[in-house]
Amino acid sequence: MSLETDVTETLDVKGASCPMPVVKTKQAVDGLSEGDLLEVVATDSGSMSDIDGWASGTPGVSLVDQEERDEGGETVYVHYVQVEE
């Protein structure tokens, strides 16, 4: 079972910079249910630290994984945020 197959919803915040990746992640999480997994795709390198910090400081969510990928020559930062049960 890979994380990709468990994803409930994908949020594309490519191009957006601080603070929007975090703000949009929060707004997306508010629309999900317990146990859901949100995939956040960003191009802002600061999102690696920011989404980690946000998830640690926010009750009810946990950061399952983060990865850096190359997508057609562009570096994207992918975050998996789980809504806790």
Place this chain on the structure above:
Amino acid sequence: MSTESEDASDADAPGADGEAADVEALRERVDELEQQLSAADVDADDDTKSMVIVATKGTLDMAYPPLILASTAAAFGWDVTVFHTFWGLDILHEERSKDLKLSAVGNPNMPVPNAIASLPGMDRMTTKMMRKRIDDNETASIAELLDTCFDMGVEMQACQMTIDLMDYDEDDFYDGVTVGVGAATALERMADADVQLLV
């Protein structure tokens, strides 16, 4: 003797009654303490953080920090209040917030000498350059950040004394802005807040 025995029984009787009364008093005290403890537990459960920012500047660059921090803190689920005063009011001013400006005067980090930066029309040029950078970098606009703050329940307050001082009208501000507040309101919130910032 009889007096003594009476004394003794008198002493015993209140003693026994007293013991029962003490136990009753203790029970009541325990109940009282248990109630206090459960109330304290409820208080401890309410660990929502809060932040108060005092925004005093209305230039294009200085409008960003309060809005970025406020929207991010709201994303953390914090209770956020931004108290706008003096030129910080322009951030909430429906017309003026769309036209915030940046000046190179007095900022030695900008690549324009003060003598040139102070010429007529230079602020407009500096602002245009900054706006282009903001667009090119896909940095959120002031309007977008304001919308986000309102959407996320950030309380945007406009200081009444400076509204009057700057000759603004309460209707000049965005819907949802709290007017009729002053330093005491800000301080009261700050005293209870986890984070207090002056920008």
